[in-house]
Amino acid sequence: MTDDRRAAGTPTLEDVARAAGVSRATVSRVINGVRNVDPVIQEAVRQAVSITGYTPNRAARSLVTRRADAVALVVSGAGIEPEAAEQAEGTGASGDGSSFTAQVFADPFFGRVVTGVVNYLRPRGMHPVLMFAESSRAREEVVAYLRQGSADGALIVSTHAEDPLPALIAEAGLAAVLFARPARPVPVSYVDLAHQDGARLAAEHLLGRGCRRTATISGPLDVPAGQARLTGFRDTMARHGHPYIPVVEGQFTQESGEAAMERLLAEHPDLDGVFAANDLMALGACHVLREHGRSVPGDVAVVGFDDSSAALACRPPLTTVRQPVEGMAAEMTRLLLDRLARPDGPVTSVIFEPELVVRGSA
């Protein structure tokens, strides 16, 4: 009992080595699956590992490998407000629907991104660190976090165009991949959707079912995706003989969709089709239409965009343009891991094709 069995502190490589009667180096090799280890010794080491209940210390390993084996998943917001973020503490002031994080997660979109990222990361033994970057201070923190080596790279999802984060990251020489093409070119890989094609699909569907007086509720026009969906819809309509399409700008929220629909209905009471740039707004539009006595799709056909959970929360369920968010998020993750493995690899972009999902609303 007086032997050197040290304090119960978690066992280290040293302990395992002693138990197995080999050197630390050998244990390390076995654990990391490096070849050139005598099978007999390998077995002995494994025994020792399970007897001692050894678990490698991540910090020690990271210190020498210079890899954190973690990636940051950052939701990056507007670039405007300088220091707006300092949300009141946690406990009391929560539930505050106006906080950036709360707003972000109110949109089913982000849950899908998380799903895709996690599904790709997990089989590889990695997990995302969730960060938000809606103020310049928060952005600095993200950069610092990466520079500290707390994460090997970043998956960035911007909610607004002109997001300065991608550029900051690129300048700092840090690894990152974006969800959606940045407003101004930055040497960083990204995944994106062929938004215009999606909008074209919606337009053609509306046209195909006979709508002749369609309008659209666009997304925020300072967001590339919002812009592209509008352009795609307008262009297609124009090409089919409808050069003028009423449009009201929304903010991708249900509420803004309701407001937009009210205006559209007031100004164009005879419309027979609506394309909303996302499902949340389409849902809002449906509510307003019904309140005004218009049946969907009988009087007015409605097409959404995204195929998010909101599409099924709607009655009738929304006909919508599917954006394969989970797949895109997984691909984004794959690109990042690739980049980490080959830092000099090329900057690439992967564009996904949308798909029309026909349900009840149009």
Place this chain on the structure above:
Amino acid sequence: MTDDRRAAGTPTLEDVARAAGVSRATVSRVINGVRNVDPVIQEAVRQAVSITGYTPNRAARSLVTRRADAVALVVSGAGIEPEAAEQAEGTGASGDGSSFTAQVFADPFFGRVVTGVVNYLRPRGMHPVLMFAESSRAREEVVAYLRQGSADGALIVSTHAEDPLPALIAEAGLAAVLFARPARPVPVSYVDLAHQDGARLAAEHLLGRGCRRTATISGPLDVPAGQARLTGFRDTMARHGHPYIPVVEGQFTQESGEAAMERLLAEHPDLDGVFAANDLMALGACHVLREHGRSVPGDVAVVGFDDSSAALACRPPLTTVRQPVEGMAAEMTRLLLDRLARPDGPVTSVIFEPELVVRGSA
């Protein structure tokens, strides 16, 4: 140019020390805000830091402090399926709505938890690592992750009762706090809601507006919260002279809410009030009611639970029992950080009171 300015590798404490003409220790003190440092030197060090562009290396620091300054946020699933998780890779197979992660984030509840956790953590310079633990293998990984010191503790949100994770964590002597009381007692702190009180509020409201033939769509009965909400509703009704209340069990999903409402309507066509154990099910119920020509709240009053985003996605907006999820999540986080600061502190629980939110559906 032949001096020892080493390769451009990120600067270390050593570099800063040299630049400032002091020792590593002093720089460390300044950086960590340890007092007893000459103001003049402090300034010099700060200069040197910004000149060199120094950022402390997290791994090195963690190695000696034995703190990761990170916490895991783990969503823990059923305890049944042994090895069910191995989801197909990322890229292709995604969008698979049946994956655990996808299901989890389809519920607005989790976004709110994330919001609360992040809001509390951020001002403290910490970020959550997102993990899922729906299989025994995944649970092992979570335990290993914590034992490795990759995170200092875990915030656990179980989707099912009988979740073995809390016990595993406790046995391993790891720090954790739970969202919701575990089915079987485990020496771990938790936050929870007074579910029965919430259900009582719902019952009284229905009674107050004159409903005499109410039914309820319960949550899964193997979940304590599901059980408690049912009990609370039934007891209150019984106390007011309604000893028999029709109940159909749901699964907290919109779909199950629809199915349950169909059954209820078939068996009790004359009902005038429904209490659904969460908003998603209430939303489904409203849809079905309308399809059957029943107006809400005119013919049938509907009360939900949670006050999630689904409550506002419904027309009319749902009268519901508010569960302050963000605040609860923040408190859970506070408890964990407390525990980390004082490992011998007592195991505690904090129970939040629900609140009735009256909107259009009842």
Place this chain on the structure above:
DNA sequence: CTGAAAGCGCTAACAT
């Protein structure tokens, strides 16, 4: 194929 030894960058006694 295995062991010895040298750090990775930082903090924390312990001197001074």
Place this chain on the structure above:
DNA sequence: ATGTTAGCGCTTTCAG
């Protein structure tokens, strides 16, 4: 108040 000195636990040349 500052500097010196040990390591934290691990991987990785480099010898053998």
